[in-house]
Amino acid sequence: MKAIILFGHGARDPRWREPFDRLATLWRAQHLGTPVEVAFLEMMQPSLEEAVASLAGSGATQVTVVPVFFGQGGHLRNDFPVLLDDCREKFPQIALSATPAVGEDLAVLQAIIDFSAKAL
Amino acid sequence: MKAIILFGHGARDPRWREPFDRLATLWRAQHLGTPVEVAFLEMMQPSLEEAVASLAGSGATQVTVVPVFFGQGGHLRNDFPVLLDDCREKFPQIALSATPAVGEDLAVLQAIIDFSAKAL
Numbered sequence: 001m002k003a004i005i006l007f008g009h010g011a012r013d014p015r016w017r018e019p020f021d022r023l024a025t026l027w028r029a030q031h032l033g034t035p036v037e038v039a040f041l042e043m044m045q046p047s048l049e050e051a052v053a054s055l056a057g058s059g060a061t062q063v064t065v066v067p068v069f070f071g072q073g074g075h076l077r078n079d080f081p082v083l084l085d086d087c088r089e090k091f092p093q094i095a096l097s098a099t100p101a102v103g104e105d106l107a108v109l110q111a112i113i114d115f116s117a118k119a120l
Numbered sequence: 121m122k123a124i125i126l127f128g129h130g131a132r133d134p135r136w137r138e139p140f141d142r143l144a145t146l147w148r149a150q151h152l153g154t155p156v157e158v159a160f161l162e163m164m165q166p167s168l169e170e171a172v173a174s175l176a177g178s179g180a181t182q183v184t185v186v187p188v189f190f191g192q193g194g195h196l197r198n199d200f201p202v203l204l205d206d207c208r209e210k211f212p213q214i215a216l217s218a219t220p221a222v223g224e225d226l227a228v229l230q231a232i233i234d235f236s237a238k239a240l
Contacts, residue, residue, distance in 0.1 A: 006236070012194055013192075019190045019229060023233065031237060071128075071137060073131035101139075105232075108228065108232055112143060112222045112228055116147070116186045
């Protein structure tokens with residue numbers, strides 16, 4: 001079974017996660033057969049490992065991690081591959097892959113442009 | 121003249137800003153009559169104040185700041201309003217307003233969902 005993890009940075013303010021929870025709700029409404037978890041690099045739960053464990057427990061065998069970041073800096077270039085490799089070691093039964101950051105996607109950028117234009 | 125500032129967090133890795141520069145390029149291609157600047161909260165230049173100064177120098181009188189953040193945590197709830205008020209004091213000739221974070225916009229979230237679904 002395929003599953004997806006929406007992976008964000010995390011922050012001290014608990015309200016910071018609201019868009020991530022909204023993303024998970026949208027995903028569940030539109031892709032019912034593909035379980036989703038959010039996960040965070042730091043300061044918020046669950047961690048990437050906890051999210052993979054949860055999906056493994058639900059019977060997932062292929063998990064795609066989507067970094068919900070704009071830029072690809074040190075977190076995504078250095079910290080994230082290490083976390084991903086740790087998860088691969090701990091869950092060898094799961095085929096774990098990752099996409100580029102969502103900020104690399106032209107349609108995401110265009111949605112930001114359209115939002116900005118409406119605000120003028 | 122109206123103008124827009126795309127305001128991001130900033131990061132140590134200079135490649136982190138690539139999506140922000142791409143957003144500015146997209147904006148210029150689609151909204152030629154409305155100048156755009158990127159600006160960063162920390163670790164990258166220009167600052168919000170430097171971007172407002174640049175746009176003021178180009179004749180802008182109404183500047184809309186779009187926070188290119190997913191979540192609204194401490195940075196947007198606490199730091200950003202102070203920066204915005206500082207700019208209002210320093211540039212009283214500019215009508216300075218701000219939108220919610222782009223992560224509050226349903227179309228932006230839907231674009232992230234669509235990107236994720238394509239990756240499965």
